[in-house]
Amino acid sequence: MSGVLRADLRRITTTKLWWVALICIFVLSAGYAALPATVAWLQGRAGVATSPFNDPGIIRSIYNGGNVLSRILAMVVGIVAIGSEYRYGTLAASYLATPRRVRMLLGKAGALLIFGLIYGIVSVAAGMLVAIPFVLANNGSLLLDQPATWRSIILGVCSIALWTMIGMGIGILIKNMLVALLVGIILGFLVEPIVSVVFFVKRWDQLLNLMPTGATNAMLQITSPVLFAAQHPTPWWLAGLILATWCLLPVIAGMLSAVRRDVA
Amino acid sequence: MSPIIVDRLIKSYNGTLAVHNLSFVVQPGRVTGFLGPNGAGKTTTMRVLVGLATPTTGRATFGDVAYADLPRPQQTVGCVLDASFHPARSGRNHLRVLASTAGANDRRVDALLGEVGLGDVARQSVGEYSMGMRQRLALAAAMLGNPDYLILDEPANGLDPEGIRWLRTVLRDFAASGRAVLISSHLLNEIEATADDIVVINRGRLLAQMPMSELKLGEGITRARVSDMRAALQALAALGADVQTAADEHGAYLRIHSHDVGQVGSALFGSGIVVDELVTERRDLEQEFFSMLESSR
Numbered sequence: 212m213s214g215v216l217r218a219d220l221r222r223i224t225t226t227k228l229w230w231v232a233l234i235c236i237f238v239l240s241a242g243y244a245a246l247p248a249t250v251a252w253l254q255g256r257a258g259v260a261t262s263p264f265n266d267p268g269i270i271r272s273i274y275n276g277g278n279v280l281s282r283i284l285a286m287v288v289g290i291v292a293i294g295s296e297y298r299y300g301t302l303a304a305s306y307l308a309t310p311r312r313v314r315m316l317l318g319k320a321g322a323l324l325i326f327g328l329i330y331g332i333v334s335v336a337a338g339m340l341v342a343i344p345f346v347l348a349n350n351g352s353l354l355l356d357q358p359a360t361w362r363s364i365i366l367g368v369c370s371i372a373l374w375t376m377i378g379m380g381i382g383i384l385i386k387n388m389l390v391a392l393l394v395g396i397i398l399g400f401l402v403e404p405i406v407s408v409v410f411f412v413k414r415w416d417q418l419l420n421l422m423p424t425g426a427t428n429a430m431l432q433i434t435s436p437v438l439f440a441a442q443h444p445t446p447w448w449l450a451g452l453i454l455a456t457w458c459l460l461p462v463i464a465g466m467l468s469a470v471r472r473d474v475a
Numbered sequence: 476m477s478p479i480i481v482d483r484l485i486k487s488y489n490g491t492l493a494v495h496n497l498s499f500v501v502q503p504g505r506v507t508g509f510l511g512p513n514g515a516g517k518t519t520t521m522r523v524l525v526g527l528a529t530p531t532t533g534r535a536t537f538g539d540v541a542y543a544d545l546p547r548p549q550q551t552v553g554c555v556l557d558a559s560f561h562p563a564r565s566g567r568n569h570l571r572v573l574a575s576t577a578g579a580n581d582r583r584v585d586a587l588l589g590e591v592g593l594g595d596v597a598r599q600s601v602g603e604y605s606m607g608m609r610q611r612l613a614l615a616a617a618m619l620g621n622p623d624y625l626i627l628d629e630p631a632n633g634l635d636p637e638g639i640r641w642l643r644t645v646l647r648d649f650a651a652s653g654r655a656v657l658i659s660s661h662l663l664n665e666i667e668a669t670a671d672d673i674v675v676i677n678r679g680r681l682l683a684q685m686p687m688s689e690l691k692l693g694e695g696i697t698r699a700r701v702s703d704m705r706a707a708l709q710a711l712a713a714l715g716a717d718v719q720t721a722a723d724e725h726g727a728y729l730r731i732h733s734h735d736v737g738q739v740g741s742a743l744f745g746s747g748i749v750v751d752e753l754v755t756e757r758r759d760l761e762q763e764f765f766s767m768l769e770s771s772r
Contacts (some may be wrong), residue, residue, distance in 0.1 A: 218575035225568035226561065300559030303527055304616065307554050308576040310526045310543040473528040 215309050215318030219292075222305075223322055228291055232284045236330050239284075240277020240337035247272040247435040248345045255349060264351020267359060268434025273345070274338040274360075275367040275431045279424070279438065281334035282374035283399045285327050289378020290395050292323055293465075294388030303474050312470045316383075320462060323379055327372030335367050363431045366451060370427050373458040374399075380461020383469050404439075411439040420445045426453040476503040476623055477538025479524065479655060484533035486519050486679075493519040495679040496533070501657045501672075503623075506650045508670030508687075509659040510764060516679040517659040518556075521628050524657075525554050537624060549577035553617030555627045558609035562602030566593055566612045569601060570619060577620035584619070591615045592641075606633025614645070625649055627658040631665055643669050667760040675767050682767050687760075695734040695757040702749035704729065710746035714738060728752070 223229050251263035251273075263269045296302040309315035339353070346353055354360040378395060385391035403423055410419035419425035419441045427433075429444030430451045444450065479501035486494040494516040501507045511517050522528040524535040526542035537545065537552065545551045560569055570584045588597045591611040601609065610633050617625060625646070631639050639662075646669055650656050660666050666673065667687070675682040701707040704720065707729060711718050716739075717732040731739055736755050743750050 214576040214578075218572050221568070221572045221575055225564045225572065227563065295561060299561045300557060301561055303556060303559065304573065306527060307525060307556075308549055308573050310545070310548050471529070474522070 215314055216321050218305075218308065219319045219322035220325065222319075223288075223292060223326055226295075228288060229326060232288050233330065233333060236277065236281045236284050237333050237337050239280045240334040241341050242277075243280050244273050244276030244338035244341040247276050247437045248341055250435065250437050252345060252349065262349070262351065264346050264349045265354075266434075267354055267357065268432065268440075270342065270346075270351075270354050271360065271363040271431060272433045272435035272438055272440075273342040274335055274364055275433055276338050276341070276438070277334040278367055278371060278427060278431070279404075281330055281371045282427075283396065285330050285371050285374040286378035286381075286395050286399055287392065288326060288330070289323050289375035289380075290382040290391045291378075291388065292319060292375075293379050293382035294386075294391050297382075297386045298388045306474060313466060316466050316469060320376065320379060323375040324372050327375035328368060330375075331368030331371035334371055335364050339364075359432065362447070363433075366447065367431050370430060370451075370454055373455060376458040376462040380458075380463070380465040383465025384461065407439055411441070414442065416441040416443045420450065421453060423454060423457050426450045426457070430454060476653060476655065478502050479535075479537055479624060479657060480539070481520065481524070481535045482533055484520065484523060484535055485531045486516075486523055486528065487531045492679050494523070497676060497679065497681055498533075499674045499681060499684045501624075501655050501674075503655040504650055504653045505671035506646050506656040506658060506669050507672045507674060508666035509657055509674050509676075510663070510666060511659075511676040511682075512768065513661075514678075515676045517676065518628055519679075520676075521554075521556065521626055521657070521659065525552065525556075525626060527556075547578070547620070549573070549620035549622065551620070551622055552624045552626060553620065553622040555610070555613045555617050555625075555630045557628070558606070558613040558633075560601040560604075560609065560612065563600050565598050565600050566604065566608075566615075567597040569612065570616060573616050573619055579619045587615045587618055590618075607635055607638050610634055611638070614642070623654050625654070625656045625658075627656070629660055630658065631660055631662055639665060663761045663764055664759065673760075675764065677768055677771050680771075682771050690758075690760070690763050695755050697731040697733055697736050697739050698752065698754050698756055699729045699731060699739060699743065699750060700726070700752040701729065701743060702751070706746060707743060707748050710742050710748060711739065714742055 251269045254260040255263045296305060305315055306312060342353060381391050381395045385394055407419060407422045407424040420429055424439060425441050428438055428440040430447050432447055433440050481497055481499050484494050484497045497520060509517050519528065523530050542548060542552065567584060567588060571581065574584050588594050591614055593608060593611055610630060614630060631642060634642060646656050670687055672686050674684045704727060708718060711731060719730045721728055721730050733739060734755050736753060740753055
């Protein structure tokens with residue numbers, strides 16, 4: 212198994228996308244973390260909220276501010292990891308090296324999860340870097356002494372890693388990489404957020420909690436309205452299960468279809 | 476080492492038979508040429524053999540083990556199917572990816588790149604490679620695990636004459652060490668120069684499987700144009716070879732069923748006959764191939 216995993220780690224590191232995505236995730240996460248931070252700061256100045264930078268929900272929202280964007284990029288890396296194999300006809304060589312197809316796909320999934328974790332760590336680290344000046348300037352706290360903060364950070368990292376699996380699933384199911392990218396980005400960037408916003412505005416919390424955005428927010432215990440957090444989120448562990456279902460269903464469906472399919 | 480066994484293989488795509496009840500054997504220690512016109516089912520057979528396509532019925536195995544069941548596939552079978560690579564990956568990195576599962580290290584990768592003549596371009600992206608360089612890289616990838624079997628689908632595509640000669644040596648040496656080679660090619664003279672056995676298929680069916688030696692390609696016909704046909708017939712009767720008269724646009728000539736042009740020449744010279752033309756019409760694999768296709772219609 213280690214050889215299969217190493218092969219797929221090398222497949223990822225020998226093309227440019229992984230570090231382009233890494234840089235994008237760092238920069239965009241910092242930008243997206245600044246959004247809830249700025250809103251909280253304005254609320255604090257206007258007197259709407261008292262000492263927002265001591266509010267665990269706000270602090271967690273800043274740390275995980277980059278999640279919405281990082282998970283899309285993680286998904287893109289997942290789509291390209293399998294899509295480029297179809298696009299450039301290298302899937303045959305991969306299957307020849309590891310003819311047990313489930314094993315070959317699990318190796319790819321493992322390598323993607325490892326990169327997903329790295330992206331998650333970078334995304335949350337960018338959020339924490341953004342939080343520091345706000346907290347210092349407003350007499351707040353980074354709340355790193357609270358287990359709930361760390362749980363949110365760790366789950367935030369894991370949720371981004373899970374999104375690589377959505378990407379891999381879409382990449383297997385839609386063999387044309389460009390179409391898969393288009394579908395993934397439209398679903399993840401437009402359809403899902405718009406539906407979530409509708410649920411958020413209508414205050415249909417039960418439905419919102421079932422969406423990837425709502426599940427992620429509930430899992431990370433994010434409360435910032437900027438990130439469309441539900442008023443009555445599900446418990447974090449249930450939210451985690453909902454998100455895992457969203458992420459794992461496509462990849463399992465994809466694997467099942469790929470195992471028997473002839474390679475063109 | 477066990478032979479490659481294709482046993483009553485049937486593969487149909489949406490009701491169309493690509494391979495129909497095909498059986499043949501590829502022996503170790505020999506190069507087996509796999510011949511057939513476009514669409515005959517060669518590529519399909521090879522892809523079923525290495526597990527990329529599932530057979531409708533029948534089997535294609537190494538000994539009695541299917542490719543997917545080989546414990547160490549890359550160390551057992553090397554494949555050159557289509558020279559497909561990620562264009563942004565370097566040749567060296569392409570091999571390093573495959574080396575992870577082939578039990579090969581970076582030193583082996585670099586040595587192989589040198590062997591196939593890609594040492595200087597190893598770190599360039601494959602997108603910049605010529606067709607011939609891609610074929611060399613594909614062959615290096617097949618060799619990574621130092622396999623016992625080589626499966627090659629049109630490996631000479633895009634190779635320059637020097638590359639083709641190099642490939643021939645590689646395959647001959649591979650077979651000489653007791654290992655098995657199955658090679659398809661549309662270059663019949665190339666197969667003629669390389670193969671020990673041939674398997675000919677058409678429309679998914681086997682037409683012939685035989686050693687090249689049985690084709691008796693050397694046993695050709697000698698064509699002679701002479702000043703005096705009758706005298707020549709008399710002179711050649713002593714040779715014991717069958718002689719016929721024939722004619723083409725240049726006039727009448729003799730067909731002597733012997734490829735020993737020296738013997739024919741000296742017989743004619745001994746009788747003082749003026750010879751205008753004396754050539755061997757050597758039968759080659761191409762003629763055999765087309766006559767097999769003809770007789771199968």
